[in-house]
Amino acid sequence: MAEATMRIFRGDRESGKHVDYRVPLVPGMVVLDAVHSAQAHQAPDLAVRWNCKAGKCGSCSAEVNGRPRLMCKTRMDDLPLDQPVTVSPLKTFPLIKDLVTDVSWNYKVNKTIPPFQPRPGVEWKMYQRDVDRVQEFRKCIECFLCQDVCHVLRDHGKKDDFGGPRFFVRVAGLEMHPLDGLDRTPLLKKSLGIGFCNITKCCTEVCPEEIHITDNAIIPLKERVVDEFYDPLAKVWRKIFGAKKVPVERRHVDGLQT
Amino acid sequence: MTPPTESKYENHEYDVLIIGAGGAGLRAAIEALAHGARVAVVCKSLLGKAHTVMAEGGLAAAMANVDHADDWRTHFRDTMRGGKLLNNWRMAQLHAQEAPDRVRELEQWGALFDRTASGDILQRAFGGHTYKRLCHVGDRTGLEMIRTLQDRGVQLGFDVFMECTITRLLKDGDRVAGAFGYWRESGRFVTFQAKSIVISTGGIGKCWKITSNSWECTGDGMALAYRAGAELLDMEFVQFHPTGMVWPPGVQGILVTEAVRGEGGILRNKSGERFMEKYDPKRMELSTRDIVARSIYTEVREGRGSPHGGAFLDISQKPAEYVKRKLPSMYHQFKELADVDITKGPMEVGPTCHYVMGGIRVEAESGQSSVAGLFAAGEAAAGLHGANRLGGNSLSDLLVFGRRAGLAAAEHAKKVSAPGLDQMQMDDAEREILEPFERTDGDTPYQIHHDLRETMQHLVGIFRNEEDLNKALVELQKLNERAKRMRVEGSRLYNPGWHLSQDVRNMLLVSEACTHAALARKESRGAHSRLDYPKTEDAWGQKNHVIVNQRGAMTLFEVPRPEMPGDLKQILAEG
Numbered sequence: 001m002a003e004a005t006m007r008i009f010r011g012d013r014e015s016g017k018h019v020d021y022r023v024p025l026v027p028g029m030v031v032l033d034a035v036h037s038a039q040a041h042q043a044p045d046l047a048v049r050w051n052c053k054a055g056k057c058g059s060c061s062a063e064v065n066g067r068p069r070l071m072c073k074t075r076m077d078d079l080p081l082d083q084p085v086t087v088s089p090l091k092t093f094p095l096i097k098d099l100v101t102d103v104s105w106n107y108k109v110n111k112t113i114p115p116f117q118p119r120p121g122v123e124w125k126m127y128q129r130d131v132d133r134v135q136e137f138r139k140c141i142e143c144f145l146c147q148d149v150c151h152v153l154r155d156h157g158k159k160d161d162f163g164g165p166r167f168f169v170r171v172a173g174l175e176m177h178p179l180d181g182l183d184r185t186p187l188l189k190k191s192l193g194i195g196f197c198n199i200t201k202c203c204t205e206v207c208p209e210e211i212h213i214t215d216n217a218i219i220p221l222k223e224r225v226v227d228e229f230y231d232p233l234a235k236v237w238r239k240i241f242g243a244k245k246v247p248v249e250r251r252h253v254d255g256l257q258t
Numbered sequence: 259m260t261p262p263t264e265s266k267y268e269n270h271e272y273d274v275l276i277i278g279a280g281g282a283g284l285r286a287a288i289e290a291l292a293h294g295a296r297v298a299v300v301c302k303s304l305l306g307k308a309h310t311v312m313a314e315g316g317l318a319a320a321m322a323n324v325d326h327a328d329d330w331r332t333h334f335r336d337t338m339r340g341g342k343l344l345n346n347w348r349m350a351q352l353h354a355q356e357a358p359d360r361v362r363e364l365e366q367w368g369a370l371f372d373r374t375a376s377g378d379i380l381q382r383a384f385g386g387h388t389y390k391r392l393c394h395v396g397d398r399t400g401l402e403m404i405r406t407l408q409d410r411g412v413q414l415g416f417d418v419f420m421e422c423t424i425t426r427l428l429k430d431g432d433r434v435a436g437a438f439g440y441w442r443e444s445g446r447f448v449t450f451q452a453k454s455i456v457i458s459t460g461g462i463g464k465c466w467k468i469t470s471n472s473w474e475c476t477g478d479g480m481a482l483a484y485r486a487g488a489e490l491l492d493m494e495f496v497q498f499h500p501t502g503m504v505w506p507p508g509v510q511g512i513l514v515t516e517a518v519r520g521e522g523g524i525l526r527n528k529s530g531e532r533f534m535e536k537y538d539p540k541r542m543e544l545s546t547r548d549i550v551a552r553s554i555y556t557e558v559r560e561g562r563g564s565p566h567g568g569a570f571l572d573i574s575q576k577p578a579e580y581v582k583r584k585l586p587s588m589y590h591q592f593k594e595l596a597d598v599d600i601t602k603g604p605m606e607v608g609p610t611c612h613y614v615m616g617g618i619r620v621e622a623e624s625g626q627s628s629v630a631g632l633f634a635a636g637e638a639a640a641g642l643h644g645a646n647r648l649g650g651n652s653l654s655d656l657l658v659f660g661r662r663a664g665l666a667a668a669e670h671a672k673k674v675s676a677p678g679l680d681q682m683q684m685d686d687a688e689r690e691i692l693e694p695f696e697r698t699d700g701d702t703p704y705q706i707h708h709d710l711r712e713t714m715q716h717l718v719g720i721f722r723n724e725e726d727l728n729k730a731l732v733e734l735q736k737l738n739e740r741a742k743r744m745r746v747e748g749s750r751l752y753n754p755g756w757h758l759s760q761d762v763r764n765m766l767l768v769s770e771a772c773t774h775a776a777l778a779r780k781e782s783r784g785a786h787s788r789l790d791y792p793k794t795e796d797a798w799g800q801k802n803h804v805i806v807n808q809r810g811a812m813t814l815f816e817v818p819r820p821e822m823p824g825d826l827k828q829i830l831a832e833g
Contacts, residue, residue: 012751028506028595040704044755045748049304051472054512055591056401057307073594096443097752107305107420115413116368124365125377131370135395138370138402142306177368 058143119181137173146203163192183245275452280308282636283458285660313400314515316392318650319357325389341644435677445750454667477768494775502610568608625663645784
């Protein structure tokens with residue numbers, strides 16, 4: 001039976017190295033299957049996070065041959081199998097063990113975003129053409145590959161000042177919801193630090209849901225920030241006629257244990 | 259009872275502890291919070307990754323947005339008939355009556371369903387539903403639902419304990435007092451003291467080899483409840499979804515949503531024959547899941563299957579753009595994992611273990627189990643679906659009965675004093691989960707899990723008979739013995755082998771319950787098909803199976819179905 005070599009990172013916060021495992025190939029096998037095969041027969045304590053193995057939950061993110069991917073959607077027969085398949089944990093988040101990283105920071109950022117709040121007295125009618133663009137953002141499965149690849153987080157470590165593409169997508173989904181009554185641009189400008197993004201589109205490239213993160217979420221949000229904070233005419237307009245939506249910066253909630 | 263001498267473990271106190279963070283658990287948490295309870299949600303995975311996220315086709319609610327003649331009575335009738343009348347009629351009634359409000363609520367919390375031309379929530383056709391009834395978002399309805407509930411819960415301020423596994427419920431006399439578990443990351447132990455506990459841990463699909471279920475579906479909640487003295491109901495009824503992927507082997511079992519058929523997909527055998535004409539000429543592809551699954555299985559067994567042992571499912575007669583818009587994940591799934599373009603040609607599909615209708619026996623109104631303070635909702639609970647669940651009724655089940663269980667748990671917590679934790683029970687729980695580390699020989703949990711899945715797949719599958727089921731009980735006994743001697747390597751730090759050793763114990767328990775009940779039911783009804791008893795018998799329709807732990811022995815008995823009130827009988831007789 002044909003085999004492949006899986007070169008999987010093994011280690012914890014203190015130390016670690018890549019270890020080779022030979023695994024038998026099965027037609028249609030994905031990288032996650034190969035990792036599970038190594039786990040079941042050779043390395044029972046090999047830590048890997050996964051849930052659905054169907055590309056729907058976004059749990060099995062890792063870097064396969066240096067590229068951030070969902071392991072369940074990366075087919076072995078799409079990789080060059082004459083050389084080892086290297087599997088490493090996401091670089092941007094602190095390592096827990098082997099392929100598992102601590103992604104709790106994302107859940108903390110998420111909590112600072114004020115959720116959907118319908119405008120008072122709204123009529124619950126919406127049309128497909130109005131929800132189409134928001135539904136694109138709501139396809140996000142929170143795999144955090146966009147966060148992993150974003151250089152503001154990955155190379156510059158700006159986790160205190162920057163929310164990352166995932167949360168621009170979330171805010172875009174709220175801001176463009178046809179019936180939402182809040183204005184989250186102050187939040188985008190300040191604590192989520194959207195200005196740090198210089199639209200290199202790395203996030204869009206790795207998104208397994210093919211969300212146009214940069215073009216459809218980040219750029220329109222950046223435009224809103226510019227309109228609101230740097231456009232003197234718009235400022236005067238709002239002074240006279242009042243803001244259309246209620247501006248919010250962030251909210252404080254406690255309780256997520258990680 | 260021995261009082262704890264010192265706080266040996268990290269301990270947390272709550273009014274309501276919810277185990278499982280899928281749709282039912284999150285909806286229960288939201289309701290309990292709204293009624294002033296202090297609420298903790300414990301889940302094995304990260305928040306938002308529970309099996310609910312995989313639900314595709316939609317959420318059944320008689321909103322009558324598309325087919326204006328629809329109402330709760332028709333939904334009730336469809337559910338009861340789909341369940342071959344074994345359902346708890348009160349649950350079926352509450353479910354049909356309350357589902358539309360639960361959907362509207364989701365919309366008010368930010369969910370964005372697909373729309374009708376007049377701006378309402380769009381509804382699609384599904385198997386066994388008389389009218390177009392499934393509210394949906396393309397084929398990713400579960401994701402929309404779990405994200406909406408998750409955001410709502412975070413907003414209201416529940417405490418979430420992610421990647422934390424509960425291994426035992428603690429008792430204070432006859433009532434539940436809390437739970438013992440460990441953090442998956444560090445392996446450290448943690449205890450919860452709670453006045454009410456809601457079990458919302460989902461199903462048992464991982465006991466079978468070919469399944470659509472995620473790794474978490476290992477029957478934990480049912481096993482926890484059973485060990486704490488609760489009753490399990492109708493465990494023989496396991497749904498095999500007609501359409502899972504069959505090729506390539508690496509993707510076997512992954513779900514192909516019923517929405518493919520809801521949107522007009524046609525099933526054919528290898529000769530191109532539309533075989534549903536033989537099995538259910540009236541409803542064809544939109545017959546109930548038990549019938550479609552058996553039909554595909556029969557075609558394959560009689561030599562009319564597709565090359566890889568399934569049937570062909572074809573939606574390519576619809577415009578490509580329509581298919582991509584209404585079934586985007588199916589399009590990508592087949593394109594990426596099977597090299598098949600579903601806008602151009604058929605998919606190969608076959609049955610995959612999908613859902614268990616049985617579970618913890620609860621009161622219809624409250625989700626209260628037979629143990630004081632212990633509630634259950636969602637797939638972990640039994641009753642609503644009877645002998646076969648209709649597609650789309652699961653997501654609405656989670657919302658309707660998640661809400662009811664959360665409410666009842668919060669009310670219960672207001673009435674009772676804080677329970678005490680018993681050190682002896684905790685010591686025992688600790689000893690039990692550490693034991694595998696001490697062994698140097700014996701099987702790994704992976705080996706036992708592998709053999710369990712083979713056993714259940716081949717002996718307790720779609721078609722059953724006495725010989726196979728007896729054989730399965732013998733095999734399960736052997737597996738239980740091996741599990742008592744299984745070994746775990748490595749440290750307690752994020753150790754999946756160790757985690758699986760806990761799951762395996764639960765899977766063995768629910769597999770045994772399922773097999774016992776399947777052996778006892780000497781008829782065929784809904785998802786339970788006995789080759790040796792192929793008929794549906796009226797007498798069997800009058801009773802449910804209850805399984806309970808009596809002095810350490812798994813004991814099964816029959817209970818009569820409660821008499822249905824006249825007005826509901828009337829509704830059933832119509833249409």
